[in-house]
Amino acid sequence: MKSLSLFQFGSEFAFCRDNPFRQGRPDFLPFLRPMPQPDTAPPMTLMKAGGAVENQRECEGCISRVETLALSWVRKVFFATIVLCVLGAQHIADTRKVVQQASQLRQAELATQAITRAYRQLQYQAAIQPVQQPWPAETHLARSAPRVPSVPNAARPLLARRNQPTKSALPTLLANRT
Amino acid sequence: MAKATFHCRFAAIITMVILAFAWLGYRLFCIQVIRHTELAGKARAFDNTTSVLAAWRGIIYDRNGLVLAISYPAKTVYLNAALLKNDVEQIARTCSPILRVPQQELADAFRAQLHKAEIGTNTMPPPLLVRRNVSVGEWSAMAGALTLENFGFDKPNLSPAQRARLYQLRHKLLFAEDSQIRYYPYGEALCHLLGFTLPQRDGSGLVGQCGIERSLNLYLAGIPGLCASERDATGRELPDRRTEFRAPTNGDNVVLTVDVRLQQIVAQYLQTACQQSHARGASAIVMNSVTGEILAAAAVPNFDPQNPGAFPPETWRNPPFMDNQEPGSTFKLVTLAAALDQKGLTLDTGVYCEHGKYVVDHVSISDHAAFDLLTLRDCFAKSSNIGFAKTALALGPRLFHDYATNFGFGRRTGIPLVAEAAGYIVPLRELSTMNLTRAAFGQGISVTQLQMAAAMGSIANAGKLIRPMLISRIESPQGRVLQRFQPCVVRTVMSRAAAQAGNEALQAVAAPGGTGTLAAMADFTVAIKTGTAQKSDKHGYLKGKYYSSVAGFFPATSPRVVIVVALDEPDNGYYAGQVVAPVFRSIAEQAAVRLNIPPDKTLRVQPAPIQALARVAQR
Numbered sequence: 001m002k003s004l005s006l007f008q009f010g011s012e013f014a015f016c017r018d019n020p021f022r023q024g025r026p027d028f029l030p031f032l033r034p035m036p037q038p039d040t041a042p043p044m045t046l047m048k049a050g051g052a053v054e055n056q057r058e059c060e061g062c063i064s065r066v067e068t069l070a071l072s073w074v075r076k077v078f079f080a081t082i083v084l085c086v087l088g089a090q091h092i093a094d095t096r097k098v099v100q101q102a103s104q105l106r107q108a109e110l111a112t113q114a115i116t117r118a119y120r121q122l123q124y125q126a127a128i129q130p131v132q133q134p135w136p137a138e139t140h141l142a143r144s145a146p147r148v149p150s151v152p153n154a155a156r157p158l159l160a161r162r163n164q165p166t167k168s169a170l171p172t173l174l175a176n177r178t
Numbered sequence: 179m180a181k182a183t184f185h186c187r188f189a190a191i192i193t194m195v196i197l198a199f200a201w202l203g204y205r206l207f208c209i210q211v212i213r214h215t216e217l218a219g220k221a222r223a224f225d226n227t228t229s230v231l232a233a234w235r236g237i238i239y240d241r242n243g244l245v246l247a248i249s250y251p252a253k254t255v256y257l258n259a260a261l262l263k264n265d266v267e268q269i270a271r272t273c274s275p276i277l278r279v280p281q282q283e284l285a286d287a288f289r290a291q292l293h294k295a296e297i298g299t300n301t302m303p304p305p306l307l308v309r310r311n312v313s314v315g316e317w318s319a320m321a322g323a324l325t326l327e328n329f330g331f332d333k334p335n336l337s338p339a340q341r342a343r344l345y346q347l348r349h350k351l352l353f354a355e356d357s358q359i360r361y362y363p364y365g366e367a368l369c370h371l372l373g374f375t376l377p378q379r380d381g382s383g384l385v386g387q388c389g390i391e392r393s394l395n396l397y398l399a400g401i402p403g404l405c406a407s408e409r410d411a412t413g414r415e416l417p418d419r420r421t422e423f424r425a426p427t428n429g430d431n432v433v434l435t436v437d438v439r440l441q442q443i444v445a446q447y448l449q450t451a452c453q454q455s456h457a458r459g460a461s462a463i464v465m466n467s468v469t470g471e472i473l474a475a476a477a478v479p480n481f482d483p484q485n486p487g488a489f490p491p492e493t494w495r496n497p498p499f500m501d502n503q504e505p506g507s508t509f510k511l512v513t514l515a516a517a518l519d520q521k522g523l524t525l526d527t528g529v530y531c532e533h534g535k536y537v538v539d540h541v542s543i544s545d546h547a548a549f550d551l552l553t554l555r556d557c558f559a560k561s562s563n564i565g566f567a568k569t570a571l572a573l574g575p576r577l578f579h580d581y582a583t584n585f586g587f588g589r590r591t592g593i594p595l596v597a598e599a600a601g602y603i604v605p606l607r608e609l610s611t612m613n614l615t616r617a618a619f620g621q622g623i624s625v626t627q628l629q630m631a632a633a634m635g636s637i638a639n640a641g642k643l644i645r646p647m648l649i650s651r652i653e654s655p656q657g658r659v660l661q662r663f664q665p666c667v668v669r670t671v672m673s674r675a676a677a678q679a680g681n682e683a684l685q686a687v688a689a690p691g692g693t694g695t696l697a698a699m700a701d702f703t704v705a706i707k708t709g710t711a712q713k714s715d716k717h718g719y720l721k722g723k724y725y726s727s728v729a730g731f732f733p734a735t736s737p738r739v740v741i742v743v744a745l746d747e748p749d750n751g752y753y754a755g756q757v758v759a760p761v762f763r764s765i766a767e768q769a770a771v772r773l774n775i776p777p778d779k780t781l782r783v784q785p786a787p788i789q790a791l792a793r794v795a796q797r
Contacts, residue, residue: 066188102418109417113356117251117314120234124361127237127245131363 225408227415232383233400234655235358236429238372238390240438241471241650247362247372247391249384253317253354254310254377259291259303261351266292268330269351276323277308284308308352310377311359324352360384360391364438366480367445370496371436371648374483387486388494390432390648393596397652400429430660433650435471440464443768445476448743451761452478456749461497462761463627464769465740467635467731469665470644472593473739473769475499475628502599502624503744506711506754507561507693508729509620511633514558514683516581517569519676525555525683529565536564539612543567558683559692561708563619570618575609578617584671585633586643587625593648601625620709627727631742634729637684637705638737641677643668681705685734697728697759699766701777705737706730706762708754713747723747726754728762732770733778739769 209217238247255277262269270285277284291306312320331344360375362368373389382402386392403426408419448460461477477497481489495501517523534548545562557565570578582588588603602624604613616622628646636643645666652661672680684705687694693708706728713723727744731737741762748757769775 098418099416102416106415106417116234117356120249120251120358121314123237124248124250127248128361128363130244 226406226421227409228404228406229415230380230382231403231405231424231426232356232358232381233402233426234428235360235375235384235400236398236431236655238398239431239433240436240441241434241473242437242439243433244438245363246368246434246436246438247360249358249360251314252310252357252359253312253314254357254381255308255312255317255320255352255354256305257288257308258351258353259288259306261346262288262292262303265329269347272327272329273308273324273351276320276327279308305353311357312354317354320352321354324348355381357381358384360483362483364442365484366482367442367476368436368438369480369483369486370477370494370498371434371441371475372483373494373496374486388597389496389595390434393594394432394649394652397430397432401427403427428655431653431655431657433653435466435473435647435650436475437473437772440769440772441474441476443772444474444765445478445480447761447764447768448476448478451745451757454750455745455757457745457757458747459497460743460745460761461501461627462741462743462765463498463631464765465631465635465646465742467638467644467737467740469647470632470635471647471650471665472628473773475648496595496597497744497746498627498742499593499595499598500626502601502626503725503727503746504623504711504714505620505625505630505727506709506725507563507619508630508707508709508727509623509625510558510561510566510618511637511680511684511707511729512582512585512587513566513570513573513578513618514554515585515637515672515676515680516573516577517554518679519581519672520577521572523554523569523572525553525558525679525686527554528552529554529557529562529568531557531562531564534564536567538567538571538615539610541612543615555683555686556691558707559686559689561619561687561693566618567615570614571611575606575614578614579603579606579609581671582617582623584643584669585629585636586668587623587629587633591628591632591646593628593646595648598628599626601629620711627742627744630727630729631740634707634731634742635740636671637677637680638731638740639677640674641670641672643671681734681737684730688730693753693755694728694730694759694762696755697730697762697766699732699763699770699779701779702732702766702770702775703734703778704730704732704763704766705734706759708759710752710754724752726752726758728754728758730762732766733775735778738775739766739773741765741769 235249237245237249240246257273266285266288270281270288273279274281274284287306287308291303294303325348327348329344329347331340336344357377362372362374369389371389373386373391373393375384375386375391377383378385383399385399386395391398404422404424405415405420406422408416410416444462444464448462451457452460459478462474463472464474465472475496475498479493481493486494518525528551530551531545531549533550534545536543543563545564547560549557549560549562549565552560552562552565554565554569556562557569573581582603587601590598590600604617604622609617613622632643632646635646645668647663647665649663651659651663653659684707685703686692687708688698688704688706689695694704694706697704697706697708707730709727709729711725711727712719713725714720725744725746726748727742729740729742731740743758743762743765745754745758745761751757770777
């Protein structure tokens with residue numbers, strides 16, 4: 001009955017058991033009233049007659065069956081609520097954990113994306129670098145001509161000629177046509 | 179009395195609670211059971227989101243590892259049209275300088291988008307694509323600039339509604355999605371070979387439209403991923419609610435056999451030749467005769483692969499691989515090879531050339547000069563049509579047709595380009611005397627430059643036809659080789675002796691007295707054949723329109739490189755020996771330097787002055 005103290009509604013509200021106006025009133029639900037216990041006690045002396053009245057008073061202040069029922073339900077609901085709250089709190093904690101992990105996953109994904117993007121950008125920069133450098137001139141090309149030892153001696157003058165400005169530059173076409 | 183009131187209240191409360199729970203239960207039943215399908219669908223439509231994760235397109239390299247095509251990250255900027263409402267003009271005015279789009283154009287696009295929403299079933303206008311291919315830095319600048327705009331809310335004290343509207347406009351009006359831009363570092367020099375890409379409509383990356391980009395799209399594009407998930411009220415994805423996640427598989431890298439440096443040189447020469455001869459177009463193929471690797475394949479007019487839409491679609495064609503042209507005299511190579519291989523003819527066999535005019539099947543064939551008796555070598559060197567018409571008659575249609583098809587004409591070479599042309603060879607049953615005599619010198623048939631290069635390569639390779647190669651290997655994004663392409667001998671089309679004789683005949687063309695003397699190189703022996711074909715349409719041959727080409731290889735003694743060059747409708751002289759042969763020589767000289775080919779010509783060593791003096795002293 002300790003839990004009953006949780007249901008104190010305040011000083012202005014008199015609970016059924018303590019309601020002084022409850023005594024002597026016509027019963028609203030007589031059929032739900034607990035049946036008076038058969039008096040099996042030995043006949044009392046007059047001295048103890050006041051005690052019987054007191055006993056009767058206590059019996060009248062007893063909680064009704066409905067109240068008992070309601071209280072027992074309230075008690076059950078209360079405990080169920082406590083259990084559900086605990087489970088709910090656990091669920092919330094789990095969900096928070098999952099959401100947090102998902103958030104971390106998302107952050108990691110975004111970070112990976114950013115790094116990948118940066119890598120692609122660098123790759124692109126590296127790819128265009130050779131293009132931005134000027135092409136070697138034709139003469140440079142000719143200079144990088146075969147350094148082949150298999151060229152016979154007879155061809156030496158030819159190699160020497162190759163180092164001169166090549167005749168194969170673009171004006172060839174015009175020159176030949178004229 | 180008080181007890182009765184209490185019981186009344188108690189019963190009333192209990193009843194109310196029971197009724198409330200009953201009502202809740204009823205509503206729950208309605209929602210969960212009766213309207214389950216409808217509401218679940220609505221919830222799915224709002225919460226569930228399925229996004230395509232674009233795969234990163236692979237890189238295309240040249241044979242030396244230089245990047246020919248690469249993708250780099252960019253943003254596609256959208257405008258949240260749901261926020262436009264009645265402020266179209268104001269928003270267009272504000273966004274115009276940020277997006278760098280004319281204000282009027284922007285306003286018109288906004289109205290069109292709103293109109294779309296009005297006539298459609300969906301009352302919410304879809305996002306409006308305002309700019310593509312925006313760099314990441316540019317997007318950051320755009321988003322930053324937008325947050326400083328006041329959108330006409332310049333009053334000191336804004337109402338809460340106005341403040342909320344301003345916040346939405348500043349932070350939610352524009353949004354961007356990740357995309358990629360294809361970049362071609364060598365631009366127009368490789369445009370025909372590589373092609374170009376366009377973004378796919380579903381945002382799953384880029385798709386190749388022509389060239390290598392299209393032909394190898396399966397490898398380059400990769401496999402897009404998928405993410406099916408839920409989103410929160412702000413539209414952010416909830417990773418813990420993912421029902422399906424498939425990571426994208428990035429595209430493979432492709433390594434071509436092309437030497438980009440040589441390609442640039444060839445493209446430059448073609449451009450110059452085209453300008454000087456006022457030709458409609460020019461194209462060339464440079465191929466390694468030993469392996470069949472294509473080292474360069476260029477054409478003009480070209481286009482900018484970054485912005486292909488600015489050029490007419492005709493320029494997107496790849497002439498060396500896609501254009502069927504009458505080859506003209508270069509096809510005499512096939513007739514010669516068949517004659518040398520099958521009929522026991524030699525290069526010294528005499529052919530009477532009828533003094534320049536010969537009538538076959540009531541149709542006359544003429545030569546460019548009045549030749550009488552020529553050897554087969556001279557017929558080839560001087561390009562006598564009559565001589566080769568007679569040779570073809572000696573061969574017969576079946577033999578001629580067999581050799582033409584064995585050389586690979588009339589069918590695709592097997593190069594991995596989807597749009598490769600097959601050319602046309604007159605079918606055997608239609609090969610009448612007239613058709614045969616004309617086909618013998620390259621009329622009434624069509625070939626591609628690639629086929630001609632392969633045929634020329636078979637002479638260079640002692641009669642073995644090598645399959646041209648454009649792809650060297652395919653690599654995974656991590657660099658693992660997935661597929662390596664090897665040189666492949668298709669078949670032996672003629673005997674070694676016949677090929678050797680053919681080589682000699684080809685050398686005679688570039689020798690004095692031949693039609694291709696301007697192709698002769700100082701340091702290398704050259705084997706070529708010139709061809710000047712009159713162009714035709716459905717009404718017949720066109721006067722004054724020629725397709726001039728030169729096909730050959732060098733060094734003739736130890737062939738390394740096959741080159742085929744063609745000018746389409748040259749206006750400033752049209753004989754191939756005049757206008758194309760010099761281009762051939764220029765390209766060959768640069769190829770020799772680029773590929774480190776040692777010279778094969780032995781020079782006559784002039785006696786040194788001191789030796790001459792010694793001789794004089796001896797006397």
